[in-house]
Structure formats: C-alpha cells, structure tokens
Amino acid sequence: MPPVTVLFVDDDRGSLDLLCVAARARHLEPFTATSITTAMAAARSQAFDVALVDLSLGSESGLDAIRRLKEIAPDLEIVAVSGTASLASAIQSFDLAAFAFVQKPVDVDHLFATVNRAVERRRLIWEMQVINAIGEDLRRSLDQRELIDSTLRRLMTVLGVDIGGARLRNPVTGDYEMVMIGPPAVHEVWGPATPLVPRPSDTVVATGKAFVTGDLHALSPADVAARIPVRATLNVPMFAGGELIGVLSIGAAEPNRFSDDDQRLVTTIASHLAVAVQNARLHSYARVGKQQWEATFDAISDLIAVFDGQGRLLRGNLALAAHLGRPVTSLRNATCEEVGLCGPLHPDCGVASAAAAGGCVRAEVTAANGQIFSVTTCPVRDIADGSAVVQIAKNVTQEIQSARRLRQMSEELATANSRLVATVDRLKTTQAQLLQAEKLSAIGQLVAGVAHELNNPLTSVIGYAQLVEDELVRGAPEDQRPSADLAVDVRRIAEESERAARIVRNLLAFARRQTAERAPQDLAELVSRVVALRSYEFRLNGIEVETAFDEALPHVMADGGHLQQALLNLVLNAEQAMRGRTPRRLRFGAQFDRAACAVELTVSDTGHGIAEDTLRRIFDPFFTTRDVGEGTGLGLSICYGIVRDHGGQIRVQSRVGIGTTFSLLLPSRMAAALVRQTVLVAHGDQTERDYLAAIFGGWGHRVQVADSADAARAQLRAGGIDAVFLDRAFLTGDCDAWRAARKADGDRASVVLLTSADETGVIADGAEAAAVLPPPFDLRAVQAALRAVSKECV
Ligand SMILES: Nc1ncnc2c1ncn2[C@@H]1O[C@H](COP(=O)(O)OP(=O)(O)OP(=O)(O)O)[C@@H](O)[C@H]1O
Ligand SMILES: [Mg+2]
Numbered sequence: 001m002p003p004v005t006v007l008f009v010d011d012d013r014g015s016l017d018l019l020c021v022a023a024r025a026r027h028l029e030p031f032t033a034t035s036i037t038t039a040m041a042a043a044r045s046q047a048f049d050v051a052l053v054d055l056s057l058g059s060e061s062g063l064d065a066i067r068r069l070k071e072i073a074p075d076l077e078i079v080a081v082s083g084t085a086s087l088a089s090a091i092q093s094f095d096l097a098a099f100a101f102v103q104k105p106v107d108v109d110h111l112f113a114t115v116n117r118a119v120e121r122r123r124l125i126w127e128m129q130v131i132n133a134i135g136e137d138l139r140r141s142l143d144q145r146e147l148i149d150s151t152l153r154r155l156m157t158v159l160g161v162d163i164g165g166a167r168l169r170n171p172v173t174g175d176y177e178m179v180m181i182g183p184p185a186v187h188e189v190w191g192p193a194t195p196l197v198p199r200p201s202d203t204v205v206a207t208g209k210a211f212v213t214g215d216l217h218a219l220s221p222a223d224v225a226a227r228i229p230v231r232a233t234l235n236v237p238m239f240a241g242g243e244l245i246g247v248l249s250i251g252a253a254e255p256n257r258f259s260d261d262d263q264r265l266v267t268t269i270a271s272h273l274a275v276a277v278q279n280a281r282l283h284s285y286a287r288v289g290k291q292q293w294e295a296t297f298d299a300i301s302d303l304i305a306v307f308d309g310q311g312r313l314l315r316g317n318l319a320l321a322a323h324l325g326r327p328v329t330s331l332r333n334a335t336c337e338e339v340g341l342c343g344p345l346h347p348d349c350g351v352a353s354a355a356a357a358g359g360c361v362r363a364e365v366t367a368a369n370g371q372i373f374s375v376t377t378c379p380v381r382d383i384a385d386g387s388a389v390v391q392i393a394k395n396v397t398q399e400i401q402s403a404r405r406l407r408q409m410s411e412e413l414a415t416a417n418s419r420l421v422a423t424v425d426r427l428k429t430t431q432a433q434l435l436q437a438e439k440l441s442a443i444g445q446l447v448a449g450v451a452h453e454l455n456n457p458l459t460s461v462i463g464y465a466q467l468v469e470d471e472l473v474r475g476a477p478e479d480q481r482p483s484a485d486l487a488v489d490v491r492r493i494a495e496e497s498e499r500a501a502r503i504v505r506n507l508l509a510f511a512r513r514q515t516a517e518r519a520p521q522d523l524a525e526l527v528s529r530v531v532a533l534r535s536y537e538f539r540l541n542g543i544e545v546e547t548a549f550d551e552a553l554p555h556v557m558a559d560g561g562h563l564q565q566a567l568l569n570l571v572l573n574a575e576q577a578m579r580g581r582t583p584r585r586l587r588f589g590a591q592f593d594r595a596a597c598a599v600e601l602t603v604s605d606t607g608h609g610i611a612e613d614t615l616r617r618i619f620d621p622f623f624t625t626r627d628v629g630e631g632t633g634l635g636l637s638i639c640y641g642i643v644r645d646h647g648g649q650i651r652v653q654s655r656v657g658i659g660t661t662f663s664l665l666l667p668s669r670m671a672a673a674l675v676r677q678t679v680l681v682a683h684g685d686q687t688e689r690d691y692l693a694a695i696f697g698g699w700g701h702r703v704q705v706a707d708s709a710d711a712a713r714a715q716l717r718a719g720g721i722d723a724v725f726l727d728r729a730f731l732t733g734d735c736d737a738w739r740a741a742r743k744a745d746g747d748r749a750s751v752v753l754l755t756s757a758d759e760t761g762v763i764a765d766g767a768e769a770a771a772v773l774p775p776p777f778d779l780r781a782v783q784a785a786l787r788a789v790s791k792e793c794v
Pocket of ligand 1 (some may be wrong): 406605607610623625630632633636637660
C-alpha cells in the first residue's frame with residue numbers, strides 16, 4: 001500500500017504545523033487546509049486516506065466541511081476534532097459518517113492512534129475492494145493464463161509495483177513452470193530454469209510457505225544485481241484443496257517494499273487464484289474429455305443411443321443418425337419406438353424397465369430395413385437427470401447371413417453325404433445280389449449239364465443194381481444162391497446210387513430246370529406238411545415246434561413243391577444247428593406285411609447261430625461248414641433261387657449261441673383288394689427283369705416284359721399298359737421314337753424310371769417320370785412306386 005495521506009482541516013495554523021510534524025514522525029504524509037474551500041480543493045485534486053476536521057473553522061462549520069468532503073470522497077475516513085465537547089456535535093458528526101470524535105485539547109498520541117485505526121479500517125475496506133475486484137475477474141474467465149494475468153495486473157496496480165510473475169505445477173511432469181513474468185528484463189535473468197540468481201519462488205516450492213526478500217541485490221553477484229530491476233520480492237504459495245499448484249510473486253524496484261499487510265493480502269488473493277486456476281484446469285479437462293468423448297462417440301460405427309428413464313433419446317451418435325436417415329441434431333427426444341432398437345426384448349420399448357432391471361441384456365433385433373443388429377442394452381446410473389439406458393447396436397447382418405449360409409451349406413452337404421452313403425450302400429447290396437445271381441446262374445448252368453449227364457448213368461446203375469439184387473434174391477436156384485454178404489453189398493450199391501441220384505436231383509433243383517407251376521398256396525398248410533415230414537425226427541431229437549400265424553393270411557402264388565423244398569432245407573439246417581443243444585425249439589411265424597404287400601414267413605431255431613464272417617457266405621453255392629459227405633452246401637442256394645423266382649426276398653438274422661431266424665418275404669395280395677394292372681417290365685438285364693416280373697406276378701398283376709428299347713416301345717404302342725418300369729439305359733438316343741410311342745399310347749402308361757436315385761427322372765421326351773426306382777429292387781420300394789403311379793388303389 002502506498003504511503004498513508006492525511007488531510008488536516010483547521011483554521012489554526014499553529015495546530016496544523018504541529019500536526020504535520022507529528023504526522024511525518026509517524027510515516028504519514030500530511031496535507032493541510034484552513035477553510036472548507038481549500039479542503040474541498042485539496043480533496044478534489046487527490047485522494048486522501050484520512051481527514052482530521054476541526055468542527056469550529058472560524059466562521060464556517062466543521063460539520064459542513066465533513067458533509068461536503070464525504071460528498072466528494074465517500075470512502076474517506078474522517079476524524080472530527082472539537083474543543084466544545086458538545087454531545088450534540090459529536091452525534092452530528094457520527095451522523096455524517098465520521099469515523100471518530102476527538103475532544104480538544106488533543107493528546108497527540110491518542111489522536112494518531114485514532115488516525116491509525118482509521119487508516120487500518122480504510123486499508124481493510126481497500127483490501128476488501130481489491131479482493132472483491134479480483135474475485136470478479138476470477139469469476140469471469142475459465143482460462144488459467146487469463147486468470148493469472150488479470151490477477152497479477154490488478155495486484156501490481158493496487159500495490160503500486162510493476163514486477164510480477166507466476167509459476168504453475170505441470171500436472172503431468174510435476175515441474176513448476178514459469179507461466180508469466182514481467183517485465184522482460186526480469187524474465188531474462190530470473191525466469192529461466194537455471195537462474196543466475198536464486199529464485200525466491202523455489203524456496204516457496206520447497207517449503208510451501210510465503211517467502212519475502214527485502215533486497216534481492218544483496219543476495220546476488222554484483223554484475224547480475226546490476227541487471228536485475230527487482231529488489232524486494234513477495235512470494236506466496238498457491239494452494240488448492242491442500243495441494244500446492246503454484247507460486248505467485250510480486251516484486252518492487254526498491255528494497256523492503258512489502259509489509260505484513262501486503263503479504264496477507266497477496267496470500268489471500270493467491271489462494272483465491274489457486275482455486276480459480278484449479279477450476280479452470282478441471283473445466284479444461286472436462287471440456288477436452290467431452291470433446292474426445294464426443295469424437296469417439298461419433299467415430300464408432302455401431303449405433304449408440306442414450307435414453308432417459310422415460311424412453312426419450314438424450315443422445316445418438318452419427319451412425320445412428322445415418323441409420324435413421326435424420327440429421328444428428330434432430331435426434332434428441334426421439335422415442336425409442338422411432339429408434340427401433342428394442343425389438344422383442346422390450347416389445348413395448350420398455351427401456352425404463354431395462355434401467356430398473358439392472359445388468360446388461362443382449363438381443364438380436366431386425367430393423368425395418370431388414371438389417372439385423374445385436375443390441376446390448378445397459379442401465380446407466382448416477383447421471384444428473386435420473387436413470388438412463390444406453391443401447392449399442394452392432395450390425396451383424398453379414399455375419400448372420402454368412403452363418404445361415406454356412407449352416408445351410410453344411411446341412412446340404414450332410415444331406416448329400418447321407419444320400420451318397422445310402423447310394424453306396426444300395427450299390428453294395430445290388431452288387432452282392434447281382435454277384436449272387438450270377439454265381440447261381442453260372443454254377444446252375446454247369447450243374448445242370450453235369451447233373452443231366454450223371455442222371456442217365458445213375459439211372460442205369462440203380463436199375464442194374466436192382467436187377468442183380470432181384471436175381472440174387474429170387475431168380476437163382478436155391479443151391480446157387482449167393483452168400484448173404486454179396487446180397488448186402490449189392491444192396492449197398494443200390495442205396496449209394498440212390499443217394500447219388502438224390503444229390504443229382506438236388507443239383508437239378510438248384511439249377512431250376514424244373515418248371516415252376518404257380519398256384520395259390522396256403523403257407524400254413526405248407527408248413528404243416530413240412531413239419532409232418534420231419535415229425536419223426538423232431539420227436540426223436542426232442543425238438544419242440546411252435547407256430548404263430550396271422551389269421552386270414554392271403555395265399556401266395558407259388559410252386560408248392562419248390563416252396564416246400566426251400567422250407568425243408570431251412571428246417572434241415574435248423575435241426576443240424578440244434579443238434580446236442582438245449583433248448584431245441586423250432587418256431588414258424590407268418591404275417592402279412594402291408595407295405596411290401598407280401599407274406600413274411602419266418603423259421604427260427606435255438607441252434608448254435610452263425611458267426612458274422614460265415615453269415616456273408618451262407619447263400620453261396622457249395623459253401624458249407626459241414627464235414628465232407630455231410631452237406632453239399634447247396635441247401636440255402638436253392639432256397640435263395642426259389643425265393644427269387646417267386647419275386648421274394650430271403651434274409652437271415654443270427655446270434656451266435658442264441659439261434660438263427662430266416663425270413664422269406666413272398667409277394668402276395670389280399671384278394672379283395674386286388675386291382676389288376678398291366679405292367680410292362682422293360683429292362684436289359686434278365687435277372688432284374690425276371691425278378692421284377694416275378695414280383696408283379698406274385699401280386700397278381702398282368703406282366704409283360706421287354707428286353708430292349710424297341711420291344712418296349714412296340715408294346716407301349718400296342719396299348720393297354722398301365723405302368724412301365726423302364727430301364728433308364730433304354731432312354732439313350734432316339735427321343736422322337738419314345739415321344740411317338742408315348743403319343744400312340746395316349747400317354748396312358750405311367751413311367752417308373754429304373755435308375756439310380758441321384759439321376760433325374762426326366763424321360764427322353766422331356767416329360768417327368770411319375771416315379772424313380774433305384775436298385776436294389778426291394779419289395780417295399782417297388783410297391784411304393786407302383787402305388788405312386790396307379791390311378792386306382794392297388
Ligand atoms: N439254421 C442254421 N444255423 C446255423 N448255421 C446254419 C443254419 N443254416 C445254414 N447254416 C450254415 O450255412 C451253411 C450252408 O448251408 P446250406 O444249407 O447251404 O448247406 P449245408 O447245409 O452245409 O449243406 P446241404 O444243405 O447241401 O446239405 C451250413 O453249412 C451252415 O454252416
Ligand atoms: Mg443245408
């Protein structure tokens with residue numbers, strides 16, 4: 001604070017002189033006035049801290065002087081002095097806002113003590129004003145440089161100095177950096193980090209306490225001191241929230257310039273400044289943080305929507321605006337229905353309930369434009385305007401479509417794969433059947449020839465043997481009769497020849513040279529005939545026989561002798577398998593299989609069963625596990641051939657140690673349900689052709705066969721055919737011919753294409769076949785194909 005000025009107003013010159021001397025002695029700057037006019041002139045020309053006014057100014061009133069001085073300088077502290085000691089004048093002077101009233105004769109010390117109190121009060125008011133003004137400045141800005149600059153300027157002005165500076169702590173490095181210092185001359189020698197003179201502010205940083213230097217020159221080398229325009233310094237810490245954030249320094253060109261009052265004032269202001277700087281910093285952090293957050297928010301390609309508890313949009317990012325086709329500025333207050341990210345999770349767009357529910361929830365939502373989003377909805381707590389919800393939607397359309405495509409592809413692959421496996425299985429079965437059929441036919445031809453050749457000599461051998469036996473026994477005279485041994489030998493020749501002849505008959509049966517004569521056969525009766533044939537052996541060997549036949553079984557169109565032979569072979573095998581085992585039970589069953597339109601006849605035994613590797617070969621001709629001379633290995637081959645001749649199927653199931661079941665599926669028809677069809681079987685392979693023909697025959701249909709495409713077309717043209725089971729191989733080439741044939745038929749015949757399942761069912765003329773039948777030709781599949789193409793119920 002500058003020197004205190006005091007204006008003495010008294011009409012007595014002697015008193016004025018005395019007061020001036022006493023004032024100077026107390027470091028006050030005295031001014032004098034002897035009348036109201038001179039007092040007013042002085043007050044107008046400069047500002048005084050205190051005025052001492054004598055209430056009797058000759059002809060003028062001191063009270064008047066006080067009133068008028070207060071008009072010009074309302075802040076002026078006035079001490080009224082009076083020799084009359086009237087209470088009234090004292091009250092009057094207080095009414096005019098005088099600071100004190102002193103009675104004459106004055107005690108000089110008392111008088112100046114009053115002046116000092118006035119000065120003190122004046123200073124306090126002045127400090128208050130300075131602090132208020134700086135406080136105003138601090139409120140006006142959020143820029144820390146601006147805050148420091150304005151505060152320093154005002155401080156320097158009020159303290160009447162022109163040197164000042166501030167250092168602030170860098171929050172990142174922790175260093176106290178000089179942010180402002182003036183004038184430039186000070187900066188040169190005192191600002192750098194490696195100062196030529198010790199920086200008083202370093203002491204403040206180190207101690208956290210105010211530090212005052214009376215004369216900086218005394219602390220510096222003479223050459224440096226000569227260049228520094230600063231001598232007295234006042235350095236105070238800037239504390240914000242107990243943390244030292246900087247140092248505020250004030251300097252003066254003259255030494256010992258700063259009083260304790262100055263230090264108190266600057267300290268107070270420094271703490272205000274520190275808080276303001278800290279606020280400015282926090283504000284700046286918040287602003288930068290907000291900018292970064294907003295930039296990030298808008299840079300994210302996922303859609304982000306922040307709703308209030310009522311489901312109103314508080315904020316949406318650019319991606320959301322683009323998705324909704326609206327400017328980002330128009331998003332606020334959009335409803336969550338308009339935003340459309342709730343989907344099935346909150347069908348009523350209950351984002352408010354999501355907020356209440358706690359934790360995040362995820363859902364897949366399909367937007368109006370068909371895009372699919374994975375939406376995460378999370379509550380946001382502790383925000384100023386109540387609960388809120390944030391939704392983040394990731395566009396997963398591509399991922400989901402790819403996944404769907406992948407799933408579809410792998411399903412298709414799996415289907416194709418299983419079709420392939422089924423086809424391979426079917427091919428294997430077909431191959432096995434063909435092989436079996438081929439084996440049978442090749443061996444059959446061979447056997448037929450050999451059997452035929454053997455039949456004649458055997459007949460002769462048997463005939464002659466019987467002749468010799470007859471002659472030996474009856475024809476010769478009593479005395480020439482041979483020994484009994486010779487008769488026995490000849491008998492043996494006949495028996496063995498008979499055995500050989502039986503084998504030959506078997507071979508012939510296997511070769512199927514005997515023509516089959518078909519007639520309706522009652523399977524139950526057939527079984528009982530076979531059982532009767534073997535009843536003696538059954539009794540002998542303790543074999544229990546059971547039968548379980550469905551009631552009203554349809555008859556089977558078959559050659560009774562052949563079927564009986566097949567059945568007998570199975571029974572003989574069963575008997576042999578049960579030899580020496582318990583229990584010995586032979587079970588016959590028969591039932592109608594509607595899907596195959598066939599009677600299924602089963603023969604089960606409790607024999608030793610058949611091992612897996614043997615099972616594969618039992619239908620092979622001449623395969624036997626019996627000792628030499630015990631079996632020919634033809635029994636099952638004959639069975640197989642007979643069943644196939646009847647369009648049937650033979651299967652076996654066996655468990656070693658438990659028993660074996662043979663089942664014969666023979667095409668049949670419930671007579672009442674019969675709708676006769678005329679079926680043309682057109683196939684290049686005789687075995688297949690015969691088999692299919694046998695099936696249809698077994699079902700009671702009229703069957704025609706064709707072994708070539710020409711023959712097939714000729715029969716088609718002739719008309720009257722209901723269904724053609726057509727070898728795909730016959731379709732190659734000549735499309736026109738087929739077209740003509742089908743036209744001639746009036747497209748009456750439905751076509752079942754005999755082809756692998758993977759091939760298309762398109763016939764040569766472009767029409768689609770009514771059905772496709774892949775090999776092997778299983779009774780159920782053939783029946784299904786026939787049903788599919790029949791116009792009437794079959
Ligand atoms: N029910 C069965 N239980 C166990 N094994 C059987 C049965 N049926 C057939 N087999 C086996 O199948 C083989 C072939 O039988 P198949 O009837 O063809 O010839 P075989 O009985 O050996 O001789 P054949 O019948 O010509 O006298 C038999 O040797 C036997 O090993
Ligand atoms: Mg046998």
